[in-house]
Amino acid sequence: MNYKNGRDVLPPSLLTELQKYIQGDLIYIPKPSNQRIGWGEASGTRKLLAERNAEIYSFYTNGWTVSDLERKYHLSGESIRKIIVKAR
Template identity: 85%
Template sequence: MNYKNGRDVLPPSLLQELQKYIQGDLIYVPKLAEQRAHWGEVSGTRKLLAERNKEIYLYYSNGWSVADLERKYHLSGESIRKIIVKSR
């Protein structure tokens, strides 16, 4: 994380207002909600899990049992069933 000096990035009036509440400490200013990426979007994990879940449903549709899918994907039967129900 990059730290920036308030004097360099804030207008003087806003800096003075902030100094009424906090001085000399670090403060985190979060991004706007619409600018934040959802979980797994940046790393690609969300996409990988969606592909895995489609694959699980495809195998199930082709006759694989929940127990077979548990062994193949190292997931619990409950997780496999949730994926199948969600994919229908």
């Protein structure tokens, strides 16, 4: 996270108003809630995991055992079972 000096990014009137409440400390200003995106959506991780999980379920329905899937995906048996149950 990059920090910016309030003098560089805020209008003087707003800076003066903020200084009434906080001075010399760091303050975090969040993005508006309508701009917030879910975990993994920006990087594509969520999509990749969804595709992997669909593939795991497909292999399972085609006869692969949980042990086979553990070795292929390097996941625990419990994780494989959770993915299968969720995909049903």
